[in-house]
Amino acid sequence: MKSGTSPLYPNQTVAERVSQYSEEHSTALPGHITELHSRVEQTHARANYMISNFQGQLHVFLARTIGARRVLEIGSYMGYSAMVWAHAVGPEGKVTGLEASEEYAARANEMFEEQGITNVEIIQGDALQTLPRLSSLQLAEPYDIIFIDAQKSGYPEYLRVILEQSAPGAGGARLLRAGGLIVADNVLRRGLVADDSEDNPWAGGPGQASEYETNRDLEAIREFNDAVVRSARLECVLLPLFDGVGLARLLD
Numbered sequence: 210m211k212s213g214t215s216p217l218y219p220n221q222t223v224a225e226r227v228s229q230y231s232e233e234h235s236t237a238l239p240g241h242i243t244e245l246h247s248r249v250e251q252t253h254a255r256a257n258y259m260i261s262n263f264q265g266q267l268h269v270f271l272a273r274t275i276g277a278r279r280v281l282e283i284g285s286y287m288g289y290s291a292m293v294w295a296h297a298v299g300p301e302g303k304v305t306g307l308e309a310s311e312e313y314a315a316r317a318n319e320m321f322e323e324q325g326i327t328n329v330e331i332i333q334g335d336a337l338q339t340l341p342r343l344s345s346l347q348l349a350e351p352y353d354i355i356f357i358d359a360q361k362s363g364y365p366e367y368l369r370v371i372l373e374q375s376a377p378g379a380g381g382a383r384l385l386r387a388g389g390l391i392v393a394d395n396v397l398r399r400g401l402v403a404d405d406s407e408d409n410p411w412a413g414g415p416g417q418a419s420e421y422e423t424n425r426d427l428e429a430i431r432e433f434n435d436a437v438v439r440s441a442r443l444e445c446v447l448l449p450l451f452d453g454v455g456l457a458r459l460l461d
């Protein structure tokens with residue numbers, strides 16, 4: 210039987226070339242988006258919080274494949290990935306970002322203003338509190354995509370709230386529509402989620418030193434991944450791409 214293991218990354222050099230080639234052969238993002246990515250990379254110490262341009266290309270493809278018009282993002286940082294979603298849904302679409310940091314929320318809003326982007330709203334506050342209140346505020350239509358990219362310890366609770374508040378029959382008050390996607394970033398965490406033994410050179414080393422990293426992160430992501438695959442309401446695929454991208458489709 211053919212193994213699912215990819216032969217594409219025999220070492221770091223080949224892995225980088227394969228990734229670059231794949232990025233170059235995927236529909237490019239507009240220049241204003243890639244320029245913003247470079248600018249944040251050059252000027253901000255925590256630029257590695259952002260998804261890559263290549264992952265952005267995947268997000269645009271996914272959103273357009275399902276005709277997404279409304280996207281909710283949990284964890285927006287400087288607004289880079291929100292800007293990618295805004296591009297994907299077009300000016301008639303809408304993106305809502307939940308961001309805990311007052312400073313990052315302000316920087317994201319400045320950047321949207323500078324770029325003339327008017328279809329993104331950032332709600333500042335702890336998403337563990339703002340997410341459960343959202344369905345009562347956003348009565349118009351449920352979201353087509355929910356992108357989870359905030360603190361890893363919160364992933365299981367975000368999933369619980371999304372499923373609880375997207376019950377069939379809840380109409381516009383539900384968070385995610387039937388057939389909508391949950392896209393979760395960092396669900397493999399440098400491979401440690403699948404293997405944190407000494408075989409993994411990242412094990413025991415310094416983490417990415419984010420402000421919100423906790424000792425419970427690996428456990429929380431495993432709990433999240435298990436809950437996704439066990440849920441009878443979701444169909445899912447976990448992609449070993451980037452830092453691990455979890456895709457789940459709500460069936461009901």
Ligand SMILES: C[S@@+](CC[C@H](N)C(=O)[O-])C[C@H]1O[C@@H](n2cnc3c(N)ncnc32)[C@H](O)[C@@H]1O
Pocket residue numbers: 258259260283284285286287288289290291307308309310313334335336337358359360363421
């Ligand atoms: C990885 S960064 C997001 C990067 C962004 N999605 C991008 O690709 O451009 C994670 C963000 O989540 C925010 N965050 C962490 N805990 C949060 C919480 N409880 N509620 C809302 N945002 C949170 C952090 O402040 C940080 O800006």
